Amino acid sequence: MLKKVCVALGISLMIGLTGTAHAQEDQSLQRIKDRGTIKIGLMLDFPPYASSGAGNKPDGYDAEVAQMLADYLGVKVEPVITTGPNRIPYLLTDKADVLVASLAITPERQEQVQFSNPYSAASMVLLGPADIVVDSPADFTKYKIGVPRASTTDIGVMKIAPEGTDIRRFDDDASALQAMIVGQVDLAGTSTVIASEVQKRHPGKFEVRYVINEQVMGVTMQKDRPELEAAVNAFLKEKLADGSLDKAFEKWLGTPLPASVHAASN
Structure with a gap:
């Protein structure tokens, strides 16, 4: 009972x-x-x-x-x-x-x-000067890559970057892109939309060098x-x-x- x-x-x-x-x-x-x-x-x-x-x-x-x-x-x-x-x-x-x-x-x-x-949705890309060549992630180790800290770009780059890649983290997209513009880093990870805005402001200087993914x-x-x-x-x-x-x-x-x-x- x-x-x-x-x-x-x-x-x-x-x-x-x-x-x-x-x-x-x-x-x-x-x-x-x-x-x-x-x-x-x-x-x-x-x-x-x-x-x-x-x-x-x-x-x-x-x-x-x-x-x-x-x-x-x-x-x-x-x-x-x-x-x-x-x-x-x-x-x-x-x-x-x-x-x-x-x-x-x-x-x-x-x-x-x-x-x-x-x-x-947006594609994550690496933006950089037109003379930089990135055919595959194996080329990442040749360059300093700036990304927004803890962003999907940061995660996406880390997933495919070979050991020894120099990834430098910034507080936001604007900071990572500014670092690329002044030459502090060679490439900046960002979305295609933001990359397009940078290209409009700096005609002929920067191009999408590698597509990381679409999310x-x-x-x-x-x-x-x-x-x-x-x-x-x-x-x-x-x-x-x-x-x-x-x-x-x-x-x-x-x-x-x-x-x-x-x-x-x-």
């Missing part, structure tokens, strides 16, 4: 704990709606994805997606300015509810955070928040279907939204 009572109590306790867990999960989205604002982490040093616009307000593709998400949820945007290295720490310490900060979806990051379906990016949130994840994915599905994301990407980046975003979201 005692054993049956204990088992029954155990089952009741498990049900209670499960119910509590689901209640906590549900609260993540409800808290945003009750507060009337969503705290969205943005990187303002990553144009044309995000930069500081008129009146120091966030501008760019990520900023526009952030505003669309807030409108979809019926709340206002509370921008949280982040850097590459502190994006995930800000998210995990509740300084931000979500990140719309060009964060590429990788297995390593998926162990820490939850990603939505993709909303963007899709997702809106990022803490794990175990299924209600919030479902809402973000529903938002992305709607905006992909009605062409809003395509229009915004074309506006800010001057190219069509990569097919990989549509393919990964189907």
Whole structure:
């Protein structure tokens, strides 16, 4: 009899704990709606994805997606300015509810955070002077390579770089690229979009010397928040279907939204 009572109590306790867990999960989205604002982490040093616009307000593709998400949820945007290295720490310490900060979806990051379906994509490349030749990763050891610390570019270069490659890490894309421009490093790892901006500012001086990979990016949130994840994915599905994301990407980046975003979201 005692054993049956204990088992029954155990089952009741498990049900209670499960119910509590689901209640906590549900609260993540409800808290945003009750507060009337969503705290969205943005990187303002990553144009044309995000930069500081008129009146120091966030501008760019990520900023526009952030505003669309807030409108979809019926709340206002509370921008949280982040850097590459502190994006995930800000998210995990509740300084931000979500990140719309060009964060590429990788297995390593998926162990820490939850990603939505993709909303963007970019190729990671090595940019450098036109006279530098990089036919394969074996050539990396000939040069000093600058990358944004802890970025997907950093990870991508490390995965394919031979032992002895001189990888130099900087706080952000702008710092790594500036180091390349002044000759502190020979090559800089960055996205094709940012590489294009550098090439426009320095015509004929720099070219893409090697393509590292293409990666899709997702809106990022803490794990175990299924209600919030479902809402973000529903938002992305709607905006992909009605062409809003395509229009915004074309506006800010001057190219069509990569097919990989549509393919990964189907």
